[in-house]
Amino acid sequence: MDKVIFDEFSKIRILEPQSYDESEKLKEQCQDFITKINDFSSIVSFFLDMINEKSQQVEKEKLLTIGLRIKVENQQEQRKVKLNRLLFHIGQRQAELDRLIAYTESLEKVKREQLLFIDSFGSK
Template sequence: MSGLHFDELWKVRLLDPDASARTQELKDECKNFTDKMDHFQKLVDGFIDVVNKLAKSVEEEKLLAIGSRNSLKSMEKHRESVQQQLGALIMEKRIQLERYRIEYESLLKAEAEQKDFINQLLRQS
């Protein structure tokens, strides 16, 4: 009644034993909660570290993939360029071949004419 209470060992207490027991229970629960939160924080920190390492690895692989893709595009463009150059060279060689064929036919015709002329001169003499 006066705010003084006796515990099980008959010691004088200012708090009601029930309130003291609930306070101790609450203290224990709070400690348990903070311990669980600390454990949870450690798990979260570990998870964040793993995710960060994975993100770094993914970023590196992404950069490698971009580099490979750019290299492939460059190779394709180079191949197309070489193909166009070879196509132009083939066309140039075909034109040259046609010119040589025409010149050859012209020379054969001139040779035939000269042989005829020589044969005519030989017959007249």
């Protein structure tokens, strides 16, 4: 390997022509490989960017969904409170109605008694 070789173009070579050709092929293959790795890296970078974007969209939708769920739960609680308030008012109105019915019945009883009393004086 210590010998100096001249190629067909009269250039000085340290490697034998066959070794030189093989090293050139290897160099080209390495460059092709590097190009493919760079392309692959670009594709991976593109997909990572897309995945990050989708991840941010998912997080945004997730927060929106959580907010809506809390809002629905609050509305359910508000409906329960409103229902209880309405039931309380219905109970109050029912009690007032019962009192007024009893008062009306007592007034009607007094009216009948007075009519009977008037009839008893009128027939005498």
